[in-house]
Protein backbone atom coordinates (compact mmCIF):
# COMPACT_ATOMS: atom_id res chain seq x y z
CA UNK A 378 0.00 0.00 0.00
CA UNK A 379 1.46 3.46 -0.88
CA UNK A 380 2.31 5.76 2.04
CA UNK A 381 -0.18 8.65 2.10
CA UNK A 382 0.80 12.19 3.04
CA UNK A 383 -1.12 11.86 6.33
CA UNK A 384 0.79 8.75 7.33
CA UNK A 385 4.10 10.40 6.45
CA UNK A 386 3.19 13.48 8.56
CA UNK A 387 2.41 11.24 11.54
CA UNK A 388 5.65 9.28 11.06
CA UNK A 389 7.70 12.50 10.99
CA UNK A 390 5.95 13.67 14.16
CA UNK A 391 6.69 10.31 15.87
CA UNK A 392 10.32 10.58 14.82
CA UNK A 393 10.61 14.10 16.26
CA UNK A 394 9.10 12.98 19.57
CA UNK A 395 11.38 9.94 19.69
CA UNK A 396 14.49 12.04 18.96
CA UNK A 397 13.59 14.67 21.54
CA UNK A 398 12.94 12.14 24.29
CA UNK A 399 9.43 11.04 25.03
CA UNK A 400 7.51 12.00 28.09
CA UNK A 401 9.00 15.22 29.46
CA UNK A 402 6.27 17.58 28.30
CA UNK A 403 3.48 15.14 28.87
CA UNK A 404 4.40 14.83 32.54
CA UNK A 405 4.04 18.56 32.85
CA UNK A 406 0.57 18.34 31.31
CA UNK A 407 -0.51 15.75 33.90
CA UNK A 408 1.02 17.72 36.77
CA UNK A 409 -0.83 20.86 35.79
CA UNK A 410 -4.15 19.07 35.44
CA UNK A 411 -3.82 17.41 38.85
CA UNK A 412 -2.81 20.72 40.42
CA UNK A 413 -6.10 22.13 39.13
CA UNK A 414 -7.96 19.44 41.13
CA UNK A 415 -6.05 20.51 44.27
CA UNK A 416 -6.77 24.18 43.57
CA UNK A 417 -10.45 23.36 43.30
CA UNK A 418 -10.32 21.91 46.83
CA UNK A 419 -8.51 25.04 48.05
CA UNK A 420 -11.37 27.06 46.59
CA UNK A 421 -13.87 24.97 48.59
CA UNK A 422 -11.81 25.79 51.68
CA UNK A 423 -11.66 29.48 51.02
CA UNK A 424 -15.32 30.05 50.23
CA UNK A 425 -16.55 27.69 53.00
CA UNK A 426 -19.41 26.14 50.99
CA UNK A 427 -22.53 25.70 53.19
CA UNK A 428 -20.70 27.30 56.14
CA UNK A 429 -18.54 24.18 56.54
CA UNK A 430 -15.28 24.54 58.44
CA UNK A 431 -12.13 23.15 56.86
CA UNK A 432 -12.28 20.17 59.21
CA UNK A 433 -15.88 19.42 58.18
CA UNK A 434 -14.89 19.79 54.52
CA UNK A 435 -12.02 17.35 54.92
CA UNK A 436 -14.21 14.84 56.79
CA UNK A 437 -16.90 15.05 54.11
CA UNK A 438 -14.40 14.54 51.32
CA UNK A 439 -12.72 11.67 53.13
CA UNK A 440 -16.09 9.93 53.48
CA UNK A 441 -16.69 10.36 49.76
CA UNK A 442 -13.18 9.12 48.95
CA UNK A 443 -13.73 5.98 51.05
CA UNK A 444 -17.08 5.34 49.38
CA UNK A 445 -15.49 5.75 45.96
CA UNK A 446 -12.76 3.25 46.76
CA UNK A 447 -15.29 0.80 48.23
CA UNK A 448 -17.43 0.83 45.07
CA UNK A 449 -14.77 0.91 42.36
CA UNK A 450 -12.28 -1.22 44.28
CA UNK A 451 -14.65 -4.16 43.85
CA UNK A 452 -15.40 -3.83 40.12
CA UNK A 453 -19.00 -2.83 40.88
CA UNK A 454 -20.13 -6.26 42.07
CA UNK A 455 -23.79 -5.46 42.52
CA UNK A 456 -26.29 -3.15 40.95
CA UNK A 457 -27.06 -1.20 44.14
CA UNK A 458 -23.46 -0.12 44.61
CA UNK A 459 -23.79 2.92 42.37
CA UNK A 460 -22.52 6.39 43.00
CA UNK A 461 -24.73 9.46 42.69
CA UNK A 462 -22.54 12.06 41.01
CA UNK A 463 -24.95 14.94 41.54
CA UNK A 464 -23.00 15.98 44.63
CA UNK A 465 -20.05 18.33 44.10
CA UNK A 466 -17.84 16.72 46.78
CA UNK A 467 -18.45 13.31 45.23
CA UNK A 468 -17.40 14.76 41.88
CA UNK A 469 -14.28 16.25 43.42
CA UNK A 470 -13.44 12.93 45.11
CA UNK A 471 -13.68 11.15 41.76
CA UNK A 472 -11.42 13.76 40.18
CA UNK A 473 -8.91 13.33 43.00
CA UNK A 474 -8.75 9.53 42.99
CA UNK A 475 -9.39 8.45 39.41
CA UNK A 476 -9.41 11.32 36.95
CA UNK A 477 -5.68 11.66 36.34
CA UNK A 478 -5.37 7.87 36.23
CA UNK A 479 -7.92 7.73 33.41
CA UNK A 480 -6.56 10.78 31.54
CA UNK A 481 -3.21 9.02 31.51
CA UNK A 482 -4.82 5.81 30.29
CA UNK A 483 -6.66 7.59 27.45
CA UNK A 484 -3.61 9.49 26.24
CA UNK A 485 -1.39 6.40 26.59
CA UNK A 486 -3.83 4.31 24.55
CA UNK A 487 -4.18 6.99 21.87
CA UNK A 488 -0.39 7.37 21.68
CA UNK A 489 -0.21 3.62 21.12
CA UNK A 490 -2.70 3.78 18.22
CA UNK A 491 -0.83 6.58 16.53
CA UNK A 492 -0.07 4.73 13.28
CA UNK A 493 -3.68 3.85 12.49
CA UNK A 494 -5.72 5.93 14.94
CA UNK A 495 -7.33 9.34 14.92
CA UNK A 496 -4.14 11.18 13.92
CA UNK A 497 -4.42 9.62 10.47
CA UNK A 498 -7.70 11.46 9.90
CA UNK A 499 -7.20 15.17 9.10
CA UNK A 500 -10.59 16.28 10.42
CA UNK A 501 -10.34 14.25 13.61
CA UNK A 502 -6.88 15.50 14.46
CA UNK A 503 -7.40 19.19 13.61
CA UNK A 504 -10.93 19.91 14.69
CA UNK A 505 -12.69 16.88 16.12
CA UNK A 506 -16.26 16.87 17.29
CA UNK A 507 -16.17 14.77 20.42
CA UNK A 508 -18.96 12.87 22.15
CA UNK A 509 -18.06 11.36 25.52
CA UNK A 510 -20.54 8.72 26.66
CA UNK A 511 -20.44 8.72 30.47
CA UNK A 512 -17.70 11.32 30.27
CA UNK A 513 -19.03 13.48 33.14
CA UNK A 514 -15.76 14.68 34.70
CA UNK A 515 -14.24 15.60 31.31
CA UNK A 516 -11.52 12.98 31.63
CA UNK A 517 -11.89 11.63 28.12
CA UNK A 518 -11.45 14.98 26.36
CA UNK A 519 -8.51 15.90 28.61
CA UNK A 520 -6.81 12.61 27.68
CA UNK A 521 -7.53 13.30 24.01
CA UNK A 522 -6.12 16.83 24.35
CA UNK A 523 -2.92 15.61 26.02
CA UNK A 524 -2.48 13.18 23.13
CA UNK A 525 -3.21 15.76 20.42
CA UNK A 526 -0.87 18.30 22.03
CA UNK A 527 1.91 15.73 22.17
CA UNK A 528 1.66 15.38 18.39
CA UNK A 529 1.60 19.11 17.79
CA UNK A 530 -2.17 19.62 17.32
CA UNK A 531 -2.93 22.52 19.58
CA UNK A 532 -5.94 24.10 17.89
CA UNK A 533 -8.92 24.69 20.21
CA UNK A 534 -11.63 22.04 20.03
CA UNK A 535 -14.26 24.40 18.68
CA UNK A 536 -16.32 22.00 16.57
CA UNK A 537 -18.20 20.73 19.59
CA UNK A 538 -17.42 18.72 22.71
CA UNK A 539 -20.41 16.90 24.19
CA UNK A 540 -20.96 14.75 27.23
CA UNK A 541 -23.86 12.31 27.36
CA UNK A 542 -24.16 11.27 30.98
CA UNK A 543 -26.78 10.24 33.53
CA UNK A 544 -25.57 12.98 35.89
CA UNK A 545 -25.62 16.33 34.08
CA UNK A 546 -24.59 18.11 37.29
CA UNK A 547 -21.09 17.07 36.30
CA UNK A 548 -21.22 20.26 34.25
CA UNK A 549 -20.80 22.30 37.47
CA UNK A 550 -17.76 20.25 38.49
CA UNK A 551 -16.26 20.59 35.00
CA UNK A 552 -16.79 24.35 34.86
CA UNK A 553 -15.18 24.82 38.27
CA UNK A 554 -12.24 22.62 37.34
CA UNK A 555 -11.94 24.43 34.00
CA UNK A 556 -11.27 27.71 35.87
CA UNK A 557 -8.18 26.14 37.44
CA UNK A 558 -6.83 24.31 34.40
CA UNK A 559 -3.78 25.82 32.70
CA UNK A 560 -4.73 28.46 30.15
CA UNK A 561 -3.74 26.21 27.25
CA UNK A 562 -6.49 23.78 28.33
CA UNK A 563 -9.01 26.52 29.07
CA UNK A 564 -8.45 27.84 25.56
CA UNK A 565 -8.06 24.37 24.04
CA UNK A 566 -11.43 23.13 25.35
CA UNK A 567 -13.50 26.31 25.35
CA UNK A 568 -16.86 24.65 25.90
CA UNK A 569 -18.30 21.31 26.91
CA UNK A 570 -22.06 20.76 26.49
CA UNK A 571 -23.79 18.30 28.81
CA UNK A 572 -26.93 16.35 27.92
CA UNK A 573 -28.78 13.77 29.99
CA UNK A 574 -28.36 10.19 28.82
CA UNK A 575 -28.97 6.88 30.53
CA UNK A 576 -27.53 3.62 29.23
CA UNK A 577 -30.76 2.04 30.47
CA UNK A 578 -32.87 3.69 27.75
CA UNK A 579 -32.64 1.55 24.65
CA UNK A 580 -33.20 4.23 22.02
CA UNK A 581 -31.61 7.68 21.89
CA UNK A 582 -33.54 10.93 21.84
CA UNK A 583 -33.48 12.92 18.59
CA UNK A 584 -31.01 15.37 20.17
CA UNK A 585 -28.69 12.56 21.28
CA UNK A 586 -28.84 11.06 17.79
CA UNK A 587 -27.90 14.40 16.25
CA UNK A 588 -24.92 14.78 18.57
CA UNK A 589 -23.68 11.31 17.65
CA UNK A 590 -24.20 11.91 13.95
CA UNK A 591 -21.89 14.94 14.17
CA UNK A 592 -19.13 13.37 16.26
CA UNK A 593 -16.00 12.01 14.67
CA UNK A 594 -14.62 10.81 17.99
CA UNK A 595 -16.85 8.94 20.43
CA UNK A 596 -15.45 7.76 23.76
CA UNK A 597 -16.71 5.23 26.26
CA UNK A 598 -14.16 5.24 29.04
CA UNK A 599 -15.01 3.22 32.14
CA UNK A 600 -18.68 4.00 31.73
CA UNK A 601 -19.98 0.68 30.42
CA UNK A 602 -18.93 -1.53 33.35
CA UNK A 603 -21.31 0.08 35.89
CA UNK A 604 -24.30 -0.85 33.69
CA UNK A 605 -22.97 -3.98 31.97
CA UNK A 606 -24.80 -6.49 34.21
CA UNK A 607 -28.06 -4.77 33.33
CA UNK A 608 -27.35 -4.42 29.60
CA UNK A 609 -26.40 -8.08 29.34
CA UNK A 610 -29.99 -9.09 30.08
CA UNK A 611 -31.61 -6.87 27.41
CA UNK A 612 -33.49 -8.82 24.73
CA UNK A 613 -32.89 -8.17 21.03
CA UNK A 614 -35.76 -7.39 18.66
CA UNK A 615 -35.38 -8.73 15.12
CA UNK A 616 -37.01 -7.79 11.86
CA UNK A 617 -37.00 -9.63 8.56
CA UNK A 618 -35.63 -7.98 5.44
CA UNK A 619 -35.29 -9.28 1.89
CA UNK A 620 -31.60 -10.05 1.39
CA UNK A 621 -29.57 -9.73 -1.85
CA UNK A 622 -30.58 -13.27 -2.86
CA UNK A 623 -34.26 -12.32 -2.63
CA UNK A 624 -34.76 -14.45 0.50
CA UNK A 625 -35.87 -12.98 3.86
CA UNK A 626 -33.11 -12.71 6.45
CA UNK A 627 -33.36 -11.45 10.01
CA UNK A 628 -31.46 -8.41 11.32
CA UNK A 629 -31.38 -6.83 14.74
CA UNK A 630 -33.96 -4.08 14.83
CA UNK A 631 -33.80 -2.80 18.37
CA UNK A 632 -31.59 -3.67 21.29
CA UNK A 633 -29.86 -1.80 24.08
CA UNK A 634 -28.37 1.70 24.16
CA UNK A 635 -24.88 0.60 23.05
CA UNK A 636 -26.43 -0.80 19.87
CA UNK A 637 -28.25 2.52 19.33
CA UNK A 638 -25.06 4.53 19.87
CA UNK A 639 -23.19 2.53 17.24
CA UNK A 640 -26.17 2.70 14.90
CA UNK A 641 -26.23 6.52 14.95
CA UNK A 642 -22.48 7.08 14.67
CA UNK A 643 -21.50 8.55 11.32
CA UNK A 644 -19.31 6.84 8.74
CA UNK A 645 -15.62 7.42 9.41
CA UNK A 646 -16.15 8.16 13.12
CA UNK A 647 -13.86 6.53 15.70
CA UNK A 648 -14.99 4.90 18.92
CA UNK A 649 -12.46 4.57 21.73
CA UNK A 650 -13.47 2.15 24.46
CA UNK A 651 -11.48 1.50 27.64
CA UNK A 652 -12.79 -0.56 30.52
CA UNK A 653 -11.94 -3.25 33.07
CA UNK A 654 -11.32 -6.70 31.67
CA UNK A 655 -13.53 -8.49 34.16
CA UNK A 656 -17.25 -8.28 33.46
CA UNK A 657 -19.46 -8.64 30.39
CA UNK A 658 -18.85 -5.14 28.94
CA UNK A 659 -16.42 -6.19 26.19
CA UNK A 660 -18.88 -8.79 24.91
CA UNK A 661 -21.70 -6.24 24.96
CA UNK A 662 -19.68 -3.78 22.91
CA UNK A 663 -18.30 -6.29 20.43
CA UNK A 664 -21.68 -7.97 19.86
CA UNK A 665 -23.09 -4.55 18.97
CA UNK A 666 -20.04 -3.71 16.80
CA UNK A 667 -20.70 -6.90 14.82
CA UNK A 668 -24.17 -5.62 13.84
CA UNK A 669 -22.65 -2.76 11.84
CA UNK A 670 -19.77 -2.15 9.48
CA UNK A 671 -16.76 -1.31 11.65
CA UNK A 672 -13.00 -1.68 11.17
CA UNK A 673 -11.25 -2.91 14.28
CA UNK A 674 -8.08 -0.77 14.47
CA UNK A 675 -6.78 -1.69 17.90
CA UNK A 676 -7.62 -4.28 20.52
CA UNK A 677 -5.20 -4.68 23.36
CA UNK A 678 -5.09 -5.48 27.06
CA UNK A 679 -3.07 -3.13 29.26
CA UNK A 680 -1.76 -4.80 32.41
CA UNK A 681 -1.27 -2.71 35.55
CA UNK A 682 -0.28 0.32 33.58
CA UNK A 683 1.14 2.76 36.12
CA UNK A 684 1.79 6.49 36.21
CA UNK A 685 5.22 7.74 37.32
CA UNK A 686 5.12 9.42 40.74
CA UNK A 687 6.94 12.39 39.17
CA UNK A 688 3.53 13.21 37.75
CA UNK A 689 2.71 14.83 41.11
CA UNK A 690 4.03 18.33 41.81
CA UNK A 691 5.50 19.25 45.22
CA UNK A 692 2.20 21.01 45.90
CA UNK A 693 0.27 17.82 45.11
CA UNK A 694 2.54 15.72 47.32
CA UNK A 695 2.02 18.15 50.19
CA UNK A 696 -1.76 17.93 49.69
CA UNK A 697 -1.69 14.11 49.62
CA UNK A 698 0.02 14.14 53.03
CA UNK A 699 -2.43 16.69 54.35
CA UNK A 700 -5.54 14.77 53.35
CA UNK A 701 -3.82 11.46 54.07
CA UNK A 702 -5.21 9.83 50.96
CA UNK A 703 -3.41 8.73 47.81
CA UNK A 704 -4.88 9.02 44.31
CA UNK A 705 -4.98 5.83 42.28
CA UNK A 706 -1.82 5.47 40.19
CA UNK A 707 -2.03 1.86 38.91
CA UNK A 708 -4.75 1.01 36.42
CA UNK A 709 -5.33 -2.73 36.89
CA UNK A 710 -6.20 -4.73 33.80
CA UNK A 711 -7.93 -2.76 31.08
CA UNK A 712 -9.06 -3.47 27.58
CA UNK A 713 -8.55 -0.82 24.95
CA UNK A 714 -10.51 -1.06 21.73
CA UNK A 715 -10.49 1.42 18.86
CA UNK A 716 -12.95 0.88 16.02
CA UNK A 717 -13.97 3.01 13.06
CA UNK A 718 -17.27 2.97 11.24
CA UNK A 719 -16.96 2.12 7.55
Ligand SMILES: C[S@@+](CC[C@H](N)C(=O)[O-])C[C@H]1O[C@@H](n2cnc3c(N)ncnc32)[C@H](O)[C@@H]1O
Pocket residue numbers: 462475476479510511512513514515516517541542543544574575576577597598599600603604
Ligand atom coordinates in the same frame (compact mmCIF):
# COMPACT_ATOMS: atom_id res chain seq x y z
C1 LIG B 1 -16.27 5.59 36.35
S1 LIG B 1 -16.98 7.08 35.76
C2 LIG B 1 -16.03 7.32 34.26
C3 LIG B 1 -15.93 8.77 33.91
C4 LIG B 1 -14.90 9.10 32.82
N1 LIG B 1 -15.26 8.53 31.56
C5 LIG B 1 -13.55 8.64 33.25
O1 LIG B 1 -13.00 7.71 32.62
O2 LIG B 1 -13.00 9.18 34.20
C6 LIG B 1 -18.55 6.54 35.17
C7 LIG B 1 -19.33 7.62 34.42
O3 LIG B 1 -20.54 7.04 33.95
C8 LIG B 1 -21.64 7.87 34.31
N2 LIG B 1 -22.80 6.97 34.48
C9 LIG B 1 -23.11 6.17 35.52
N3 LIG B 1 -24.24 5.48 35.29
C10 LIG B 1 -24.68 5.87 34.05
C11 LIG B 1 -25.80 5.52 33.25
N4 LIG B 1 -26.71 4.64 33.66
N5 LIG B 1 -25.94 6.11 32.05
C12 LIG B 1 -25.02 7.02 31.62
N6 LIG B 1 -23.94 7.40 32.32
C13 LIG B 1 -23.76 6.82 33.53
C14 LIG B 1 -21.20 8.57 35.58
O4 LIG B 1 -21.90 9.77 35.83
C15 LIG B 1 -19.73 8.81 35.28
O5 LIG B 1 -19.52 10.00 34.56
